[in-house]
Amino acid sequence: MLSWPNFVSQVFNGLALGALLSLISSGLTIIYGTLGVLNLAHGAMFMMGGYAGYVVFQATGSFALAVLGGSVVMVVIGVAIERVIIRHFYNRPDEDQILVTFGIGIVLVELVRLGFGSATVQIPAPDWAMGVTSLGFLIYPTYRIVVTGIAAVALLALYLVLYRTRLGMIVRAGIEDSGMVDMLGINVNMVFMLVFGIGAMAAGFAGIINAPVVALTPDSGETILVETFVVVVIGGVGSFPGAVLGGVIAGEILSITSMIDPSYSQVMLFAVMTLVLVLRPQGLLGQRGRA
């Protein structure tokens, strides 16, 4: 069981899973960092993105359009949720924010269940990404490589938006001190709305590109949400690089442990989280005193 090719293949699986987790977690972390809201509906948004992509795919038959359309739908949903509900919670206690996003998550899941039933649905991988690819030392499913690549590109895009644009500068300044940003005459409300939309899109986008790998059910988001929490606790809440690093670490832990014994992979993930909490409570790349 413990063979070299098997190990390498699991490392690759871990990387693919890690890239995905990084993407979802970065959405969670920029929402928390900027708005100060822990989004418990994030798992539901991941799942909903998958279904949005599925609908577009059914209508058009194009994977690329499914990714694009699904993402747009998620931005719209994210913005709408922020405008209608989340906005009124910025000045309420943490616990209220957690409760309301938790409730929103339930509503989203149940809406999807109402529309699509509880049976699984799947988006097929695009034709060009079917089959396997030989990497010389390893034969690996092509779509897994593609997913890793797409997730990495999306992360890079997110990084560029956050660190190379005016919006990103405002978001990062908002993470440090949103009151100050407000005082500087920047329309924080607008920024918050966009950030929530982008965060929702990051989760939804991940949901779509993951749909050909793992079939969707309305409950797909739950496990993902928990893993996302572990990722940001390991990486540091509110830290974008922390989300990326935490995601890769979590992905590798899950994959490599499951090679030895799948039933212990979650336990191992939790053990590492505990270790981080004990040794560095603010997370690997988190800053002290933020949360």
Added chain:
Amino acid sequence: MSQARGLARWWPEAATAVGLILGPWVLPLLGFSPDTVNRILVWGLFGLGFDLLFGYTGLLSFGQSAFFGTGGFMAAYLLTNNVIGNVVLALCLGTIGAAVAGVLVGLIALRRSGIYFAMITVAIAQVFFFVENSPLSAVTGGENGIPGVPAPLFDLGFVRWQVGNGWSMYGFLAICFFLALLLARRIVASPVGAILTAIRDNPARVEALGHATWRYKLTIFVVASAFAGFAGGLLGVLQGFMPPDAFTFDTSGQLVIQTVIGGAGTLFGPLFGAGVWLYLHDFLQGPMGLGSAWRLVLGLVFVLLVCFLRRGLIGGVRDLVRRRPAAEAPESSPELVDPSPAIVIAAVAPRRIAPPPHTGPVLQAFNLTRRYGGLIANNDINFSVNEGEIRGIIGPNGAGKSTFFKMLTCEVAPSSGRILFHGQDITGRGVAEVCQLGLTKSYQVNQLFTRLTVRDNITIAALAERRGLYRPDMLRRLDSVPGLSAQVDRTLGQVQLDHRADTPVSELAYGEKRRLEIGLALASSPTLLLLDEPLAGMSPRERTETLALLRDIRRGRTLVIVEHDMDAMFAFAERITVLNEGRLLAEGTPEEIQRNNFVQEAYLGGVHAA
């Protein structure tokens, strides 16, 4: 008064007992089946512990399923494998098992607070689910759970009661719920309960007043786990089968939702919430024919409640009943024209623990330095205050006064240097521990417990001095703490808030809040009191009043005051220390300081030096 209080104290218990007895006759008329009612009781009991944790202490855990499952599976395993025949004993062992799990999880999860705490509890509970499901599946039955859990049999010699299904089971569960409710109400009414509500409001101040906040949090976390474990065991007994669902995130989520629907911080909220949940579950799925969409309705109801009725059904009803015109807060209490003669009572309460005998300065700081990255906020400061002195600390903005104060109270650890209090080295000790030694601070920005009354605020502070850092006296009544009410009354008198004792802090005028802020520090009977800008934001009249108060409380203690009001300081302080750019610039009597060229230069930007 005390009779009325006695009655008010016991009516919820009495009403619950009556309600539980009448339940089997009334509830079927409303369409509840015995099975539904029994479930409501189990969830209500589960929620008692959770409400102590979330409603009273403010710790929102999404991981209670871990303890519900642990207690349930432990009891079910013991009973079905013939380890133990007695159902009640097995339930108790399950409860203990859940409490032990609570200690372990609490040690990890309580390292962080707020959203971190919520996330960590979610993650840990998920691990319990996975562990139950695979590594331990030989013991727990994995996805199948444990079937064949027996119901209890009570044999008292003259009467035998084999608990059966339906209303027979209800009798057993109702007794369990009632006992658990008595316990939870007792905890709420104890000194620990008072401290927990203060932690919900302002944990940092609770710590600064000398309570070991973290240990209190862990205590209530373990108590909540025990309640959950007991409820989990009852679930197995009720169903005759321990389901693996007990461990799922849905279980934790359902508990949170039920508590919020019913009303957190009421103890009865979870019971009512469970009633609403299970009734809707039966009603929407059955007569309404909504099928699985009932959860959608419930989710929407939940979101609406969080948005508009955050205090839940019970809280909402209570607000309606208690709606009364808020008493207008007087701008400044008129009877306070000349407060000094009014307070001739002993100004200083004897401390429960006397400071160690010591001669020499009360407080000494040697080479105190604090760096923030490249910034040196305090640089090599030597400082010493004598017993009974009034010391003023002045300096321009950014001189490092606040940092200096925070180091003296051990809120911030110095980068280097040492602090001695009564000759004891307190460097690097916790702020609560230092407060216990008799050194505390009143804050520049009020740090009050805004959801509590004035009396409750002072009580929290006095409790620390009366009970020490930590004491798990959860079954003692708050008013039976020796010397507590005398100390609270004395402090209320000193800060002239006795006529406002039962007013919520949110209704106080600013000047009154400032006095309460000083009162909080006073109630812990400090021998050394640090005051951070006690006059900030006050009207001239309030200043005069506050200075009179300070003059009164100085008797028997040492005061160190940071203040921007120069005139007040020069008139009030006996010696003055001047800080400038993180260094000690000068020290001396007010006259010496006023004449000091360096001080004039620091304040006037070198005009005079030229």
